[in-house]
Amino acid sequence: MTEPLLFELDTKGRRGYALPKLDVPTVDPADHIPTKFLRKQLDMPSLSELETVRHFTRLSRMNHSVDIGFYPLGSCTMKYNPKVNENIARLPGFANIHPYQNADSVQGALKLLKTTEQYLAELTGMDAITLQPAAGAQGEMTGLLIIKAYHNKKGNNKKKILIPDSGHGTNPASCTMVGYEVVNIKSDDRGCIDIADLKANIAPDVAGLMITNPNTLGLFDENIGELATLVHSVDGLLYYDGANFNAIMGWTRPGDMGFDVVHLNLHKTFSTPHGGGGPGSGPVGVKAHLKEFLPTPRIVEKNNTYSFEDQNNDTIGAVLGSFGNFSVIVKALAYIMYSGKEGLKDASAYAVLNANYMMKKLKDTYYVPYDRFCKHEFVISGKTLAKQGVKTLDVAKRLLDFGYHSPTIYFPLIVEEAMMFEPTETESKDTLDSFIEVMEKIAKEAVENPDLLKNAPISTPVRRLDEATAARKPDINFYQKP
Amino acid sequence: MSTYIPHTTAELQEMLNVIGVKTIDELFAEIPQKLRLNKDLNIPSGMSELEMTRKLTSLSEMNKTVDKNVCFLGGGAYDHIIPAAIDHLLLRGDFFTAYTPYQPEVSQGTLQCIYEYQSLICSLTGMDQTNASLYEGATANVEAIKMAQAQTGRKKVILFDTINPAYRRVIKTINGAQETEIVTLGFEDGVSDLTKLSQAIDDKTAAVLVQYPNFFGCIEDIENIAKIAHEAGALCIVCANPISLALLEAPGNLGADIVTGEGQPLGVPLSFGGPYIGFLAAKKALLRKMPGRIVGKTLDLDGKQGFVLTLQAREQHIRREKAGSNICSNQALVALNTTIYMALMGAEGLKEVALHSFQKAHYMKSELAKLENVTIPFTCSFFHELVIKVPNADSVLKKMEEKGIFAGIALEKYYPNLKDCILIAITEKRTKSEIDDYCKYLGEAIK
Amino acid sequence: MKFSKEHEWVKLEGDTAIIGITDYAAHQLGDIVFVELPNKGSKLEVNKVFGTIESVKTVSDVFAPMTGEVIEVNDELDANPALVNEDPTGNGWIVKIKVSNPNEYDQLLDEAAYKAICE
Incomplete structure (x- = not known):
């Protein structure tokens, strides 16, 4: 199954949309714009509306998605994206308002943002939230800029951020963005931060510790209280990467664990769709002592009237041209309101239940490097399959043949041949059982017929792709062949 | 329990038995008691879909929309016509409930759409290559500046006052945090002052950033700006309005090294500022400095055409602290939105959108010029936005809004010396009668 | 030919050293898609990074096994x-440098010692 490119469907003279007739007297652009600034040529395909609709409909059918089947991609929280939230984000009063309208004309939108801030503050145990960051990575950068502003204001020129070796790749990259040096902290044999290594690296120039808890192994670090005390002892700040917030919602809060800054991913925990890789939203929460550094404008409420406030000398500034990815925030609030306090706590409860159930069932067939209760996700290693020359990659590809998406593979880096599963709470026991059966079957195949795995997938729209040639001779623009 | 969680009581029990615990609570045992949230969250209880919908609908109705009012607001986000077919395609669950195409064999839909997006953006901007998209316009400029710094090994960046103030603020926050020396130059008659540029540029300058058309709608001389930049060994970054590029020469043909911009005008709803989409396209020499995801065309084992994420070794998940950017995601669904828009419009449709906007804006200018007490401070060439000066702008805007017209953006907040100036945007969606009404009510408001 | 612990090889011909990465390293990296080369005339300093090699899904620094000035890339x-x-120790060489300190060659590993660290 292949679909021609848009450019191959081009028939000059065809139109996919008609504008209303021009109803004003016209002028000649050449009389108003110097010729050198007038466009000479524009290459773009011409298709009818039906051809366009069919092209994209056919393409959509070449995707795996949550709506089609199980998507246990670790650290991505591929839970169900409720349909009603799409309707709500498309209400004219939300979709058709301009960011430069004056505050009086968008009271509903401002109230919505303020309410979302309050709920997220309650969920995280923080004192103030900004909804500005457009994604998790931008949330990280925002949080780190706040940490930097805090130290700079005190006149402390700190240089380092500590990150455990199980951390997401974004963490160190975000540190570099704001000019911090990264120090990697080892994990201990329980998969948590090695306290001795942390102690060895605690120094006055440490600006903070950035961690995910539960971490990327799906394990909760029970020493978090001690870690916080250690970092705070040198006036370092604790940063909570909220990628795994779906594990603890309503059970414990970063603010109560001692964190000073937290970011959330609304597209993970709060059910907003991933959209094939975005848009997301990465709100940041802070404790009171960091509030003054939050990006502006802030939304303030007085006598039930909402307005913007941007008079603040200590703010880090702005990280986005607008107030945030508004319609994503609308969907997250709809999810919070529908779920309510009980539903949110249950979401984490059942996410953790599903993960432990799967891990327990898979333990007989696959190697589990950290054999203890996990939170919402867990990691197994494919290294036992090496005898047959089978790799984790092959297992991942074989799963596609059975109509499942693969787990996250080769991450975290500290587990050899890692496979990271996150089932989420919205999957039923039946789904998990069928999937576990397939995993067992694949393990059997690996012994009996390893080629089946090495050649997988065979039932997908395309088979394994030549990534080396793609990178050596990049063809990334139809109009310019390599 | 929320219906999004499917477990029955019997299933819960079976699962607990398999795990070997009595309650779910036991699975949280390692969270120390004193760190537990031993109380209810201070969030209302769950509600039905209908109740939630009603509550949020009534909240949405507190907003005045651009449907019930007439929108002349611009400044980076524009009220263009959006073809109905787009949203139907975006609502296909196969698109919006997928994630990043990590497994290309089951992500060809998303991947091919991004390849098409990349090709269309290259064509529009006149550049060799682009990535799978960035958050929005402001941050696209941030990334472009970082690219220029990495390429030239220089730190200083020159930009003009005529660049969207919101973009400049984000540049100051993010690039400023990376020891970037940011020099901002003023304008003359609505466009950048090239004499000042020649004086400010030096061998420490990594890039010159210019907006095209600029924040005031004026058409900058990007050809000469690029020349001045290149003579100093700096790169020229042009932040362009994508719709304008159907009428205006592609920056790539006028010397730009990097073209950035806000993609919202390409069929994306206003949604109070987001999600939008930033595009960033560049000349070939800058390929390995480009941030974000890139999709490439290749072949599968059977020789069939297919698409993959490529050049991944540039990215944060591999380079970690050595990556040029921390960007992970793109705005895939918004990129799809703009791709469908461009496909439906085609070259002819896009040219018409640009031309109609241009014609209507010029008609409006000639009508406004007839009004007493209205002045048009800039004489430069413009696309579809213009600045007017009226007595007491704030009160005028308020009176206009009472008539159901969002009459423009008051500029004094961003440009203290442009007191009482208003920035007006006119798209193809505005009708002659809406423009005539604007002028009529404006005439009354300033009497 | 001698080897560094960071998996580079060196062939010394007079005061010119030819440098590349070892067969073992090339194999570990997998399909190599890009080699970031230093500029002619730039200085390499022993044990410091002078370039990067990208494979499909990883990136690796290349360390200078000896100090010197790049005369050819x-x-x-x-x-x-x-x-x-395909040919890491032949056509796949990376740079030639004019060495500043020939004694550094003696500090490098011989084939047997290098093989031992690869196991």
């Missing part, structure tokens, strides 16, 4: 980075 790697996979 293997431009063919631009168009055909796969040479490093």
